[in-house]
Amino acid sequence: MEAYIKGIGIVSPQKTFKTHDFLSEAVEYNTNTLRCIEPVYTEFLNPILARRMGRTVKMGIAASSVCLKDAGVEIPDAIITGTALGCHEDTEKFLMAIIDNDEQFLTPTSFMQSTHNTVSSQIALQLKCMNYNFTYVHKNFSFESALLDGLMTLADTDAHNVLVGGHDEMTDKHFRITARAGHWKEEKTATMDIIHSKTPGSVSGEGAAFFMLSNQEGNNDYAKLRALRMFYAPESETEVHNKILELLKEKNMTTADIDCVVYGISGDVRYDQKYYNLKNALFSDTTATYFKHLCGEYQTSGCFALWLSSMILKTQTIPKSTLIGKNNKKQFKNVLIYNNYMGAYHSVYLLSQC
Amino acid sequence: MNQKICVTGIGIISAIGDNVEQTLDSVRTGKSGIGALNHIATRHKNDIPIGEVKHTNQELMQILGLPTDTIITRTTLLGMMAAKEAFVWAGIKDVKEFRTGIISATSVGGMSVTEINYKDYLNPETKGDFLKYIETHDCGDSSEVIANFLGIKDHISTISTACSSSANSIMLGARLIKNNILDRVIVGGTDSLSKFTINGFMTLMILDKEQCKPFDAERKGLNLGEGAGYIVLESERAAGGKEILCELTGYGNSNDAYHQTASSPTGEGAYLAMEKAFKVSGLKPENIDYINAHGTGTEVNDMSEGTAIERIFNNKVPKISSTKAFTGHTLGACGGIEAVLSVLAIKYNMVYPSLNHKNQMSELKFTPNKELTTDQPINNVLSNSFGFGGNSAALIFSRH
Numbered sequence: 001m002e003a004y005i006k007g008i009g010i011v012s013p014q015k016t017f018k019t020h021d022f023l024s025e026a027v028e029y030n031t032n033t034l035r036c037i038e039p040v041y042t043e044f045l046n047p048i049l050a051r052r053m054g055r056t057v058k059m060g061i062a063a064s065s066v067c068l069k070d071a072g073v074e075i076p077d078a079i080i081t082g083t084a085l086g087c088h089e090d091t092e093k094f095l096m097a098i099i100d101n102d103e104q105f106l107t108p109t110s111f112m113q114s115t116h117n118t119v120s121s122q123i124a125l126q127l128k129c130m131n132y133n134f135t136y137v138h139k140n141f142s143f144e145s146a147l148l149d150g151l152m153t154l155a156d157t158d159a160h161n162v163l164v165g166g167h168d169e170m171t172d173k174h175f176r177i178t179a180r181a182g183h184w185k186e187e188k189t190a191t192m193d194i195i196h197s198k199t200p201g202s203v204s205g206e207g208a209a210f211f212m213l214s215n216q217e218g219n220n221d222y223a224k225l226r227a228l229r230m231f232y233a234p235e236s237e238t239e240v241h242n243k244i245l246e247l248l249k250e251k252n253m254t255t256a257d258i259d260c261v262v263y264g265i266s267g268d269v270r271y272d273q274k275y276y277n278l279k280n281a282l283f284s285d286t287t288a289t290y291f292k293h294l295c296g297e298y299q300t301s302g303c304f305a306l307w308l309s310s311m312i313l314k315t316q317t318i319p320k321s322t323l324i325g326k327n328n329k330k331q332f333k334n335v336l337i338y339n340n341y342m343g344a345y346h347s348v349y350l351l352s353q354c
Numbered sequence: 355m356n357q358k359i360c361v362t363g364i365g366i367i368s369a370i371g372d373n374v375e376q377t378l379d380s381v382r383t384g385k386s387g388i389g390a391l392n393h394i395a396t397r398h399k400n401d402i403p404i405g406e407v408k409h410t411n412q413e414l415m416q417i418l419g420l421p422t423d424t425i426i427t428r429t430t431l432l433g434m435m436a437a438k439e440a441f442v443w444a445g446i447k448d449v450k451e452f453r454t455g456i457i458s459a460t461s462v463g464g465m466s467v468t469e470i471n472y473k474d475y476l477n478p479e480t481k482g483d484f485l486k487y488i489e490t491h492d493c494g495d496s497s498e499v500i501a502n503f504l505g506i507k508d509h510i511s512t513i514s515t516a517c518s519s520s521a522n523s524i525m526l527g528a529r530l531i532k533n534n535i536l537d538r539v540i541v542g543g544t545d546s547l548s549k550f551t552i553n554g555f556m557t558l559m560i561l562d563k564e565q566c567k568p569f570d571a572e573r574k575g576l577n578l579g580e581g582a583g584y585i586v587l588e589s590e591r592a593a594g595g596k597e598i599l600c601e602l603t604g605y606g607n608s609n610d611a612y613h614q615t616a617s618s619p620t621g622e623g624a625y626l627a628m629e630k631a632f633k634v635s636g637l638k639p640e641n642i643d644y645i646n647a648h649g650t651g652t653e654v655n656d657m658s659e660g661t662a663i664e665r666i667f668n669n670k671v672p673k674i675s676s677t678k679a680f681t682g683h684t685l686g687a688c689g690g691i692e693a694v695l696s697v698l699a700i701k702y703n704m705v706y707p708s709l710n711h712k713n714q715m716s717e718l719k720f721t722p723n724k725e726l727t728t729d730q731p732i733n734n735v736l737s738n739s740f741g742f743g744g745n746s747a748a749l750i751f752s753r754h
Contacts, residue, residue, distance in 0.1 A: 001533070079609070084492055086514065091550075095469060098553050103397045111554035112615050112742070115461065116493065116514035121743025124609040130626055133609035133745055134522060137463075138512035139494035145511040149526070152533050177475045181488040232501070232510045344498075 007071025086116030194267030205296015363444025368581030405579025405682020433544030455509030459543030516741030521689030542584030542690025579682020583690030604750030606630025621662030649676020
């Protein structure tokens, strides 16, 4: 199961929306919570509608709309999203109203938009698209599950263009709550320094990104998604390393064929060693990049990594801000992404130049 | 792609019983589980009847053999009860023998705990073990705990497409086997009641203050419920010499693309989902012996679904009923619960009554089955599930 990526739309804490610029200047933050640079929504949404929508819904609709246009697709054959938290702002709003008003004087709007499938269904509603529509909500496999379904849909139905996206938003309250569970750094950190921070916790992030997957090669594709693997609670790091080697073998490749590895290094001293261990074990001489200092840590951060890898393959350049060490490569044919969220969920993507 | 998807295990818990046996007793005696709400502190407690699972969380932990101070949500406990039953039924002893996965569905995940703890989570002065519940909020948490409980590692995912969630998880499971990603997979869903859901549906004003009356001209809305339902799907090779309860032969998914929470009057999404399910199964509407309808009892759903059914069946509607007047609408779990009931309908050649139906809807020609009937072979069952956001799903179960 493979697919061409023929369109992308991405809202992130970087200048990634509706631009061909590839991180020529990284936006640097000195904080422990990164928020998206939000688009002006009037181009994508009726302002009355937009006022009633949560941020993640608006960002999702804007990203999907840019992706459709980028791919030159009006109506996709399927809409598949992944989101760990869903429409958290609306969920919180309704929950707070229940608590503050003791279950009285409630209005349905935020409840109606609190369901996790709101983004995929709002896109369907806007496009009047009655095709296959799915929403995955499994923590750090949310986006990856959506992507796997996209690959399957291209293989087992007559679909040619599948819109796959991931989105998650951070709110002030949710940041405070998850900080208590030890997710985030206590200190504010300059994002370009998190890789050296040596403290527990990461910097929280958010984003919304959509990709048009197709089984038909186009003239202007970003990259080809060759494989996607998810490893749940592996018994050891060696197990993950061996599975990556198996995957490469299956594709008639060796580690030497990988021109760049994108690591999910988040600056969390408790988990980052896994990335360095993979690097040392299999990819010690391969160009290494990372991305969570640019978008923050969130459960659908795989979206940002997929965008980054697609852009590396399309532009044949690597933004300086993403490099770990030096790059000696001039040509990039194959990129591997290895991402992980707090230990249990490991994902690997393999992409090739078109 | 033409390989058979065998159903080898079923597990269920809802207001009408803790397992398959108790559920069968209830449906055979026409005993609804909808009544008073006991386990949630809500001011609406006496306003609406609800299909609540009779046990407290502590009782569920005891039944499952867990220490009663386990950090665990009701959604997870209900899921563990049903998933364990399905796993035992399928006789799975060595999880590593075949590539085994879990696809679970839920609409609100750990909300029933989050809503109790929320203010304390936000208060930095609070301390204690309850903070461990922060990690149980995500929808994926229940699937993770169930996977660990059963020892499943090869594939794990969670689906949330509102009230069609667990029908979609069943569909996905079949596709993962057909695409040679898994050999067997436990699929279905779990949802516990919460103040969040109760108040949400209150604001939408679609809760009946009495027992719900699906497909009745005087229907006033739905009754909420809670529970879990899982089935085990296996490839023919993995199913080996086991008892095959039935096959999952058809599935279809579509979007109504009409309104965020209401179905279109003509049920376009429902029609398309059923049409796709027929196409995948190779069956025709006249092959269906029983329809387990989504049939929530709301003004809009029953009209929309009924219209779509009459259209796809060309007005020759087979036996049809909604089992929601037994269990309540269990939201993210209903597709799983109704899948188990559909499998049992085939196993025992049984059509369930649509309880509380008295008045014929003038807009529809069919009348739902009013009594339990066992007088005809049930070889193919169509099960519908529709949700907020227009997410529509249809499944077809067939005799092996």
